[in-house]
Amino acid sequence: MDNREERQRDYDQLARDVNLEDITSSQHNREVLRQLRDNDPELKSLIIESEEAEVGFEEDSWDLSAFVVKDGSDDIGWLGYFIGKSEVLQSLCIQYLPDGSIKEFIGWVNSNRSIQELSIEYDLGDDTIFNNLIPMCIKNNILNRIEITGVNIGRERARRLALVLNQQCDQKAPLWLQLKRNNLDAEGLRELATLLTTKLGHLCIAENQIGMNGGEVLGAVIQSKAFSQLTGLDIGRNNIGNEGVQVLAAELSKCTNIKNLNLSGNRAITAVGLGFISGLLGAENCRIESIDLSNMHIGDDGAEVLAAGLVGNQFLMELILRVYENDEYVSAGITDSGWSAFSKLLCNTSSINSTYMSNHTLAQICQYPLPPPYICKYLQLNAFQQHQNIDTAKIAKIKILLNHPDLDMEPFFQKQLKLLPHVMSWFQRARSCHSNSSPSGRVLTRTQSQKHVLSRELSAVYKFIRGMPMVAADGYCKYVLKTALKRKRKLQLMIQKAEEEEEWAQKRLKPEPEYD
16 A cells, blocks of 8 residues: 555544644634535635735634635645545635645645636646646546636746646536736747647636737637637737737637637737727627727727727627726727717618618627717617617617607608508507617607607608609599499499399299189
8 A cells, every 4th residue: 555545544534533623723714624524515616825815804804715824833734635525616726835735735636526617826836737736637527717827837838738738538618728927928829729639618818928929829829729619818918019919800800709809908009900800890700799908098090990890790799998097997088089980880870771770789888987978878778689688670760769750751752652551560660669668668768759659650651642642642542443343343242132032032922823
């Protein structure tokens, strides 16, 4: 029997009677170990942090899911043992481990099969993360999220990480991978993308060192088979410039799987770069539902470019433009000139057809201060379409009723009166838009009543009659003639039937001949 098996046996025997007070530095930590030991379903996530993280806070205010390590007073071996035995723990975040206890801790955690999310926010040194901890977790087939933060990942570590992740067998779902603030550069990312075969569902490489021209590498990342199921990409704060975003946008325009894109904090991207993003949003294959362009100076030029790219876009629901500086939110530099472009995007009032073809999908523009009220009104309408499962045609109808009090019927005259029934049917359906049971109906009711809609319906009919008096008169004469002929045929049938009945009755009443 090797040392590992002996220690396992010893711990198993001692676990039944171990005094938690002897192996912990605080009542708080004892309660955490008790929950782990007893498989308390309330403890689904656990954070391991240093005593310094709680300096200035009383013990009774500590995070209930945190194990606060005090060097020399807490037995990390027992902590690892109970984590390894836990059947209910789903999330483990390591923010600190004492140097002398790392290997023993990892050895025990190795046996856990319930952890789904692993977060490492502390450089354990000696490549322990890549040689021991992550390989251990890869044996757990339900692990679906790995976050590594604040660890220097150079080219060699990126290569090792890719090889380790490739060992995951029986992958049940694409992996969520976050590599934030790790000094990862373009070459390290290229190494990771080249070797990685494990399918990713989300990749966050924010706050690294991808660089101004990292778009070529990012393009290669998108083309990799490991990213074929990628739905979220976060490359914020990587000092990416216009050239980089040009290559990235070109590759993303071919993808239909990306739903969320974060480019925030890349302040080297100017209105020129926003033009490439605009082209991406207008691409046929683009399915992006949320894009984060926060902490960038958009300005009026950028607003106009973005609005132009969203014409015809039916997927983007959220556009984030917030700017946070010096501990407060500030303007993204958009004035009335820029907002007018978004107003035209959301509701182009130049014609009824233009209003109908406006954007009815974009529901949020997150920025400070809030967009002008006339923008928020249309965003609110679009949000109703999503949250209340309202047909976009109904939202378009509301926008038409709000902005076109005098509907032009002349374009319909070429079909003479054939379209009049459809126009009347449209107005009848428009009345349902006033339903107070729906938020969108309440928006319309605040400006127009059902009587107002009815008067506009009568006005539309009058315009048809006034625009085509002879057609209307001829139509009326044809209607009268048709009705008269119908009544005449009915009368003829009644006369014919009456004559037949008269003839039958006379035959029945005719006296029989007398015989001598």
